[in-house]
Amino acid sequence: MRAVGLNPHARGYSPPVPLGSVMPGGSLGQVVASKNPSFPVGERITGPAGWTQYYVTVPREPMRVQRGAKSVDVMSVLGGTGLTAYFGVFDILKPKKGQLAVVSGAAGATGLIAVQLLKIAGCTVLAIAGSDDKCAMLKNQYGADYVWNYKEGRAAFKEKLRQLDGGRFVDLYFDNVGGWHLAEVIDRIAQNGRICLCGQISLYNSKDPYYPLNTMTLVTQRGLMQGFIVIDYFKQFPEARKEMSKWIAEGKLKGEQTVVEGFDKVPQHFLKLFDGSNVGKLLVKVGEESAGPAKL
C-alpha cells in the first residue's frame, strides 16, 4: 500500500491518506442501527465519519446533537471550522476593544465566524472575500466594517490597506489564505501586531509553497505570527461551545452553509473549497434523514 499526502510541500498535521482507504472528514449523521441504549436509532450525532454513507462507531457524549439544534449551528458555528475561528481569535489573536482586524477567506466556514467573533470583541474589521456578493453579505449580514474583493489584485490591496480606517496599521490578522495577502498585511502590521496562520489556501495547490515575506518588519514592529490547529484544543471544546451557544442565542453569532448533494460527487464538491463557490460551511448531503427504526 502506497501512502499519498494531499500536499507534498509541507509536513501535514494528519498522516498521509493511504490509497484505497476512506478520506477523512467530519459528519452530521443519524443512528440507523444501535446496540447502545444511550444512542438509539434516530439519534443524531457528529463525528469523524470520513467520506462514507454509513459507518460503525462507539459514540461518546460530546458527539450527541442536542434536539432541535440546527445543522448550520452544529456543523458551522459549533463544528470544527467554527471552533477553529474561536481558538484562532481568542487564543492567538487575543483581541482588545478598538483594535483593527483583517480576516481573509472571510466568507468561508471559518472566516465568517472569525469576523463575528472579532466584532463581539469590539474590533473594527476588514473582511476579504472573492465576490461582490460575498462582500455585501459580510457587510450587511455579518457586521464587517469594511469589505474588499480580492479579485481586484495585490496592488489594489496594498492601497486598500494603506487607507484602511483612516490609515491605521493592522493590529490583528486572521489569515486563511497566505501568499500576497499575508505579505501585504505584514507590511502594514501595527506595533505588537498579531497574525494567526489558520490556513494558506492560496498555496495549497501551488508548486512553490515558499512565499516572499518581509520578516524585518515583524522584528521592528514586534509582530507575532503563529500557526495553530483546532484539534490541539480538544479539551476546551465544551467551554468554547458553551460560550458560542450563548452568543447564538443572543443573536450575535450565526453560521452559514452551502449544501450540495450526491455521494458520488463528493470529490467534485470538495474542489468547490478552492474555486470560491461555497459560502460558509460546505456540506454534502449523502443520505436522507429518517425517524424510522432499524435493526442490527
Place this chain on the structure above:
Amino acid sequence: MRAVGLNPHARGYSPPVPLGSVMPGGSLGQVVASKNPSFPVGERITGPAGWTQYYVTVPREPMRVQRGAKSVDVMSVLGGTGLTAYFGVFDILKPKKGQLAVVSGAAGATGLIAVQLLKIAGCTVLAIAGSDDKCAMLKNQYGADYVWNYKEGRAAFKEKLRQLDGGRFVDLYFDNVGGWHLAEVIDRIAQNGRICLCGQISLYNSKDPYYPLNTMTLVTQRGLMQGFIVIDYFKQFPEARKEMSKWIAEGKLKGEQTVVEGFDKVPQHFLKLFDGSNVGKLLVKVGEESAGPAKL
C-alpha cells in the same frame, strides 16, 4: 533638514536619523566634569552617548557601572546585546530542558549570550557562525553541542539540519540573520516550535527584503515566529541583570568583545558588523581612561 533611514525597506523601531545629527549608539564612558555629587569625576557610566567623544547627560542610577566591573560584562553580557539575548530566550523562546535549539549569528554579541542561556536552560544547541575559528570557539569555550560554518551554503545547511542530533526537528530558533537560514529552519521546525526574530542581518543591505518562506509548515507544526526589541523590556532590565550577574559569578556565562580604536574610523568599524570580522560585542575605543579630576 532631510531625514534618512538606514533601511528604506522596513519601518524602523527608531525614527530615521536626521542628516547632520549624532548617530545613536550605546557607550561606556567616564565622567570628566560634573556638577552632580552622586556622579563625580572619574565615575564610570553607560548610556546612549551616540557616536561622539564627549557628551552632556543627567545620569540616572541604572547607568552607574559597579566598581571593578569588567567592560566585557558591562557592555556585552549586561548591556543591550546581552539583554536582547536574555529576553529573546526567556520571553519568546521559553526553553524547556532537553529541547533542540539553533542560534544563528552565534559568535556575535547577542548570539554568543543566547547560546549560553540556552545551555543554562538545558537545551541541546547548534551554533552557527561564519568561520571555522568562530565555530571552534563556540564549541570549546561556550558549550555549543553542535556548530556549523554557514559559508558552506544553503544545501549543506539543509543536510546539517536533516541529520541534526539524530534527525530531531528544531524546537527553538534564535534568529539573528533571516533569509535562507530562517527558511531552512522553518522547514525543519518541530511541533509547537518557537522562533524569535531578533535580527535579519542577511537582509539589511539587500535590495529585496522579501524572503520566501514556507508558511504552511508553520500552520501544520503550530509554529510561532515573533519579532521583539529589547527596549520594550526596559522595566525588567534590573531583574535580568541580577540573574545574569549570578551566572557570571558562577562561571556559567561570559562575554566576548572585539575592541578597535579611533573615533575618526567609527563608520568603517561599524561596517565590521556586516563582514563577520568581530567576535562578540564590537567596541570602538574613542578616548583614554583617566582617574584625574577635571573642573567644569
